[in-house]
Amino acid sequence: MLETALEAIRSIGHRVNDALQTLGFAARFLAMILLYSGQSFRRLRLTIREVYFSGFQSLLIILVSGLFIGMVLGMQGYETLQRYGSSEALGVLVALSLTRELGPVVSALLFASRAGSSITAEIGLMKATEQLTAMDMMAVNPIARVVAPRFWGGVVSMPLLAAMFSAVGVFGGYLVGVVLIGVDEGAFWSQMQGSVDFYLDVWNGIVKSFVFGAAVSLIAVFEGYDAVPTAEGVSSSIKRTVVYSALAILALDLVLTSFMFRGI
Amino acid sequence: MSAECLVRITGVSFAYDDRPILGGIDMEIPRGKLVAIMGNSGCGKTTLLRLIGGQLKPTGGELLVDGQSVPRMTHDELYAMRRRMGMLFQFGALFTDISVFDNVAYLMREHTDLPEEMIRDMVLMKLNAVGLRGAHRLMPAELSGGMARRVALARAIALDPMLIMYDEPFAGLDPISMGVIGQLIRKLNDALGATTLLVTHDVQEALLIADYVYFVSDGQIVAQGTPEDIRASTDPFVHQFVFGEADGPVHFHYPAVPFEEESMSGMGHA
Amino acid sequence: MNRKSLDLWVGFFVAVGFFAVLFLALRVGNVSSANFAETYRLIAKFDNIGGLKVRGPVKSAGVVVGRVTEIHFDSQNYEALVTMMIDGRYRFPKDTFASILTAGLLGEQYIGLDAGGDEKMLQSGDTFARTQSAVVLEKLIGQFLFSKASETPGGK
Structure with a gap:
């Protein structure tokens, strides 16, 4: 009995130890990325290439999802608002939910599963096939050449994707609310413009998505670089990228929201 | 002697945590020669290459490349040294997202400011040397194992290195490709005036092309000599290795408790 | 590619x-x-601001002319000190009346400015002389019930 209890405590200790070690390595890894970024910015083409792969190629899923979410918000929002006789506030509801929360959070979740997982898979496979070791032996720093461009590509793409998501979402809300249901168009836009503040709502949303982009990109490149170099190891790294990214996005969202919208 | 010797290894040992891999290796690799290191799988041959390339640091001993101590080099010095080394990895390690041409051009583009036309000529020359000039537009996924190995070879010699290291260049190849690669390794060494270090467990092929051979077992050098010496050797280990006998000083069985004992007590764990 | x-x-x-x-x-x-291009600052003291918020609108004749930028409690006079930035294009007389109003029955609260007839204009940093606090619904209902209760015995 005592034996099993001790064993359980010991295994908890091991896990905490491992987790702290990984966290420490991740922090050191981020420092290395920043340190070697100068080297990789001197060849900007590498980063532009990654903006294409993680940003441009996520465009379709982001736009389609944004449109759908905006339309659903339009329907549900109208349903609730019209009970209180204030369906003109539909524009406000759609725009605020999108710019403050749904835009940054949902697009970051989509980004993590679309671009983050493929970054992890790419780097993990390069590691498994010794391409990273080969690069290092050829006096090419793999962090400057492979990791940093992917990290910055994600950091640049994410805010742009989130802004597109929100913009398309507002349009979706407009389609359902104004075109389909028949809320007054003037009231829809003017109430929205009266209540959505550029700095407080739009800009804070962009800041949020920037932070999410950095977090997801770091997790993705780190999991790829830290992957066990086997098929199984790479697949479990991809899984971890998606899971940890989702947790990080939601936890960071709570923290950022409580800083940004305190007492207003 | 040291001017003649490109790589000098004295008393080098290495261990992962508490698991010893190499214990006191002494080795000299003369300039312009083709030296083969042979041994059974898992005897620490690849570790030795990593030590010479500076990717691992030895736990003891001294390791000089071109008169400089590798373990004491800074990051920049290490990268400067690696630019003069070429390495062929076990499975080629070609960059799978770029074409054959770009793989070979990779180092020239990374490390030199040569104009694109000149790079093009050099790449085609290197590919011609391995007989694959016609394949320069293909992607690595479209190549057979032997072709991929030859492309990797062309990439390893892209910047005319002073030292070329091969990690199991014959692994998983058919006999024809094996002969092709073996002859290429020899020819490239002589044509480039480079020094070659070949790590393999393929004895027959290595004995054909090497100038000097080391046998490594359990992290120790157990035999060395020219190919003629080795063929004539009466050492039981060398004999077993050269003629591929199943049992000898190297046992077929991994160390275990006697079979009867295990079958009595071990069932519960199965 | x-x-x-x-x-x-x-x-x-x-x-x-x-x-x-x-x-x-x-x-x-x-x-x-x-963000108005050019603004000036005015201060108003209220006994009660109700639900007025920072960034709430300041309107005159229904047109937004400024925004509330700060709300403080003055512990000397036990009053609320509301600072607002007014669009530089609009000027108001010294005796302008500032009151806290509600948009619709339950809507957001804003500051309404009713211009007086004074010759002199309010300058940046000035304080409104006359203000009217927010109407608090509970107090209103209380007053109504009180006056009903006091008038009933007289009527009979």
Whole structure:
């Protein structure tokens, strides 16, 4: 009995130890990325290439999802608002939910599963096939050449994707609310413009998505670089990228929201 | 002697945590020669290459490349040294997202400011040397194992290195490709005036092309000599290795408790 | 993927992204109404501000002329000190009346300015002489019930 209890405590200790070690390595890894970024910015083409792969190629899923979410918000929002006789506030509801929360959070979740997982898979496979070791032996720093461009590509793409998501979402809300249901168009836009503040709502949303982009990109490149170099190891790294990214996005969202919208 | 010797290894040992891999290796690799290191799988041959390339640091001993101590080099010095080394990895390690041409051009583009036309000529020359000039537009996924190995070879010699290291260049190849690669390794060494270090467990092929051979077992050098010496050797280990006998000083069985004992007590764990 | 078409698509991506930000800034939010080019500061003291919030609108004749920037409690006089920035294009006489009003029955609260007839204009940093506090619904109902109760015995 005592034996099993001790064993359980010991295994908890091991896990905490491992987790702290990984966290420490991740922090050191981020420092290395920043340190070697100068080297990789001197060849900007590498980063532009990654903006294409993680940003441009996520465009379709982001736009389609944004449109759908905006339309659903339009329907549900109208349903609730019209009970209180204030369906003109539909524009406000759609725009605020999108710019403050749904835009940054949902697009970051989509980004993590679309671009983050493929970054992890790419780097993990390069590691498994010794391409990273080969690069290092050829006096090419793999962090400057492979990791940093992917990290910055994600950091640049994410805010742009989130802004597109929100913009398309507002349009979706407009389609359902104004075109389909028949809320007054003037009231829809003017109430929205009266209540959505550029700095407080739009800009804070962009800041949020920037932070999410950095977090997801770091997790993705780190999991790829830290992957066990086997098929199984790479697949479990991809899984971890998606899971940890989702947790990080939601936890960071709570923290950022409580800083940004305190007492207003 | 040291001017003649490109790589000098004295008393080098290495261990992962508490698991010893190499214990006191002494080795000299003369300039312009083709030296083969042979041994059974898992005897620490690849570790030795990593030590010479500076990717691992030895736990003891001294390791000089071109008169400089590798373990004491800074990051920049290490990268400067690696630019003069070429390495062929076990499975080629070609960059799978770029074409054959770009793989070979990779180092020239990374490390030199040569104009694109000149790079093009050099790449085609290197590919011609391995007989694959016609394949320069293909992607690595479209190549057979032997072709991929030859492309990797062309990439390893892209910047005319002073030292070329091969990690199991014959692994998983058919006999024809094996002969092709073996002859290429020899020819490239002589044509480039480079020094070659070949790590393999393929004895027959290595004995054909090497100038000097080391046998490594359990992290120790157990035999060395020219190919003629080795063929004539009466050492039981060398004999077993050269003629591929199943049992000898190297046992077929991994160390275990006697079979009867295990079958009595071990069932519960199965 | 050759260089030129890669550049083209990345350029397209970035352009669409900036267009989206611009759309959010100009069409969804309203940069122009939030930031007046030139503003001056006025202060008003209220006994009770009700539900007035920072960034709430300041209106005169229904037109937004400024925004509330700060709300403080003055512990000497036990009053609320409300600071607002008014659009520099609009000037108000010294005896302008500031009151806290509600948009609709349950809507947001704002400050309404009713211009007086004074010759002199309010300068930056001035305080409104006359204010009217927010109407608190509970107090209103209380007063109503009280007056009903006091008038009933007299009526009979």
